[in-house]
Amino acid sequence: MSALPDDPKLASGPKLASDPKLASDPKLASDPKLASDPKLANDSNLDGVRLTDAEKARQSKRNRAIGYAIAGLCIVFYLITVFKMGPAIMKRPL
C-alpha cells in the first residue's frame, strides 16, 4: 500500500492525480504539475499532518537533542583544532 504513491509511473498518471487518497500524499503535492491542478489547489488535504500534543512534545525533545549534539560537535572540533595545533595556533603569517 505504501509503495503505491512512490511509484513514479503511477504518480504521473492523470487519473491518479485526482484520486483523493493519493492527493493527500505530500510527495505528490510537491509535484509542480499537480500543484497547478485547481482541484488539488483547493484541497484542504494538502495542509499537512497535524501533530498531536504528544507528537509535538517528542518532536521538540528531538530538536533540542539535535541542537545539543551540534553544539557538542562544535566544541569537539574546536578542542581538536586547538589541542592538536598547540602553541603553533598563534604562529601564522599576517
Next chain:
Amino acid sequence: MSELGAELRRETLISNADPEDFIALLKPRVMSLVVFTALVGLVLAPGSIHPVIGAIAIFAIAIGAGASGALNMWYDADIDAIMKRTANRPIPGGRVTEGEALSFGMFLSVFSVMVLGLATNWVAAGLLAFTIFFYVVVYTMGLKRRTTQNIVIGGAAGALPPVVGWAAVTGGVAIEPIILFAIIFLWTPPHFWALALVKSEDYGRAGIPMLPNVAGEAHTRLQILVYTLIVVPVGLLPVWFGFGGMLYAAVAGAGGLAMLYWALDIYRAKADDRFRKACWRMFGGSIAYLFALFSALLIEWSVTRLSPLLAGLKGVFA
C-alpha cells in the same frame, strides 16, 4: 482527508522516537565496558597524549561502539521482536523505524572514525573502522544466524577497544594490547553461553544457533568450563609480561579462582533452580571479573603516575 491518506502520512512522516530511544540504540551498557577497556589500553600505552585529545579519542571509540550497536539493532530487528529480552528495543517497540536506525548508525560510524583519525592517528581510526565492520558485517550479518561459534569469533569485536586505545597513543600495536585483547576474547564465550543457557528458549524461538540450542546443555557446560580454564591463566599474563603488578596479580588470581568456581558450579549443578542460579552468577560475576582486572591495571597505573606528584607535594610541605 481520507482516512487511508491520513494514516499513510502519519505512519511514514511522524516519528515516535524520544531522544532516549536513540540513546538506547547505542547500547549504553555495552558502551560503558568498551569505554573502560579502551581507557585502560590508552593509559597503559607508552608515550603521552594530551588529556583532552585522549578524552576525545575515548569519546570517538564509545560513539563507534554505539554506532555498531545501532546497526546491529537495525539488522536484527526481526529477531529482536521475537525474543522477550529484546522485544522492547526501540525498533521492535515501534518507536524508531529501521531506516532511522540505519541512518543513525551509519552516520555515527563514519563520524567516530573521522574524529578519531583527526584527533589521534589513522591507525587507530582504521582499527575502529575494522571493529565496527567486524561487529556489524562479520558477526551480525555473517555469523550470528549461521554458526554456534558466533559469539566466539564475534567476540573479537568486543575485544578490540583496548587495542584501539593503545594505537591512539602509539600509532601501532604491541604485545600488551594483544594480551588485553586475548583476555576479553577468551572471556566472551563463558560469559555469553551462561546467558544462552538460561535464555535458550528465547534464542531457539528466534532461530539463533546458540551453543545450548544446537550442541545441547551438557556440551555447553563443558565448553564454559574449558574456556574458563583457558581465560584464567591468560588473565595472569600481564604479570608475566610486566605490565601488571602485585595488585593485578592478586585480583587476577582471586578473580580467576572465583571464575573457576562458578564454571564448575554450572558444570555440576543438577537441580534446575540451582543450575539457573549458577548461570546467572557466572553471567554477572564474569562482568565483575573483567571489570576488576582492568580496574587493577588502571589503579596501578594511577599510583605509579601519582606517586612522584605526591612525593613532590610532601617536599613542598616538609
